[in-house]
Amino acid sequence: MNQRNILSFETLRVACKNCSVGALCLPLGLEPEEVGRLEDIVKRARPLQRGDFLFRDGDRFRSLYVVKTGSVKSYAPSAEGGEQVLGFHLPGEIIGLDAIDKDAHACSAKALETSALCEIPFPRLEELSTVIPSLQRQMYRLLSKEISNETDMLLLLGKKSAEERLATFVLNMSKRLQQRGLSPTDFHLSMSRHEIGNYLGLAVETVSRLFTRYQDDGLMVVDRKHIQLIDLDALESLSNGSGPTRQQQQPRV
16 A cells, blocks of 8 residues: 655645544544534644654643544563554544543654644543533543553453454454545554554564464465455454464463
């Protein structure tokens, strides 16, 4: 899938009501006039380039951010002095909800590729939520989704094997891309093998070995970061732990 490397400032001048990912973030469930009021408080900054920070660990919390195009990685310092990847954020997804409690960001967010984001100043969002009940309900929904995602991640790391973890990750990316009107079977992973392994609690060698195994088994075609899924049903079975077992030794985590 061809990736857009250049993003003009004019691309960002798109109203919420006409935004291709508007139905995935805060505007979901709002009436047209309510979307217009939300649009009035949204800021659209210049695009981030790969490696640019959206915010850093410890920064004061001022705004929530919605990914419009591209992708963003969130991560926190690890006990070993490196980083622990917390998530990969795609268009329509909101970043920064975890900072509401302590009024400061407990992680950093960095662009994985050229990315555009909408900034929503939180004090103004709070004010607007008091007069638009449906916006407040949408905030609750997003917070609940955040908790649900964290629970799913804990279950993924705690109960699934290495094969199941990576299969689940690939399927999750596939479903999220499909929600955005993109191909669920032919896509580009913006994150590195190392970042995927960090997120899933796997060694980078294990991630590479498993991608090769999936390709050998006819589940997908892998060309560096380009993925083409061939057998979704088999991948789903593997993700659920009901796929065919292999006689060879499981990869070391």
